[in-house]
Amino acid sequence: MAELSAETFYKVAYERIRTFVVSQTRVYQEIDEIDPVAHHVMGFQGERLVAYARVFVEDDHVTFGRVLTIPEVRGQGLGRRLMGQIEAEIQRDYPGMPIRIEAQIDKRGFYEKFGYQATGQVFNFNGTPHIRMDKAALRMAE
Numbered sequence: 001m002a003e004l005s006a007e008t009f010y011k012v013a014y015e016r017i018r019t020f021v022v023s024q025t026r027v028y029q030e031i032d033e034i035d036p037v038a039h040h041v042m043g044f045q046g047e048r049l050v051a052y053a054r055v056f057v058e059d060d061h062v063t064f065g066r067v068l069t070i071p072e073v074r075g076q077g078l079g080r081r082l083m084g085q086i087e088a089e090i091q092r093d094y095p096g097m098p099i100r101i102e103a104q105i106d107k108r109g110f111y112e113k114f115g116y117q118a119t120g121q122v123f124n125f126n127g128t129p130h131i132r133m134d135k136a137a138l139r140m141a142e
Contacts, residue, residue, distance in 0.1 A: 004040060011049040012040060019068045028126040039093070041086055043069075043078060051082040055089060062094040063101055083114050091138040098137050105129040 004012065017030050034056055041064075043051030053067040064086050069078045090099060103111050105122055108131060112118075116133040123130055 008042070008049075012042070012052055015049050015052060015068060015070055016066055019070070020066065023071075024128060026127045039089065041082065041089060043082055043085070045073070051078045053082060053086050055086060055093075057094065057097070058100075060098075061100040062090055062097045063099065064090070065101065067107075079110065087114070087138060094138075096137045099135040101133050102130045103133050105131050108133070
């Protein structure tokens with residue numbers, strides 16, 4: 001997490017815990033061993049972190065997770081903008097690698113809008129139903 005200052009790391013941890021642990025009433029290790037190797041994608045309004053995701057390589061694919069927009073800004077299109085930023089970074093840093101995510105089942109429709117396809121069965125991940133979703137590799141623009 002060398003790319004994150006202590007202040008930025010605090011903002012990320014605060015919003016991730018508020019979203020995935022407190023709001024969703026899930027007890028699990030929110031800050032984990034992936035954080036030091038992940039690329040952290042962030043959106044700010046002024047000094048306030050309003051959108052976040054982390055991107056990392058896992059086995060033979062690239063993945064992203066901990067995708068969030070804070071409740072105070074939902075419905076303003078920031079989720080779509082965040083996905084655009086995530087995919088631009090994947091295209092730049094991991095061209096040609098397939099993308100595989102584990103999406104909360106209630107977010108399936110959101111990811112389908114970006115070309116992700118559900119594969120396999122619904123499974124429980126830290127107390128929340130998830131489904132694997134795949135997308136073909138993104139290529140660098142010619």
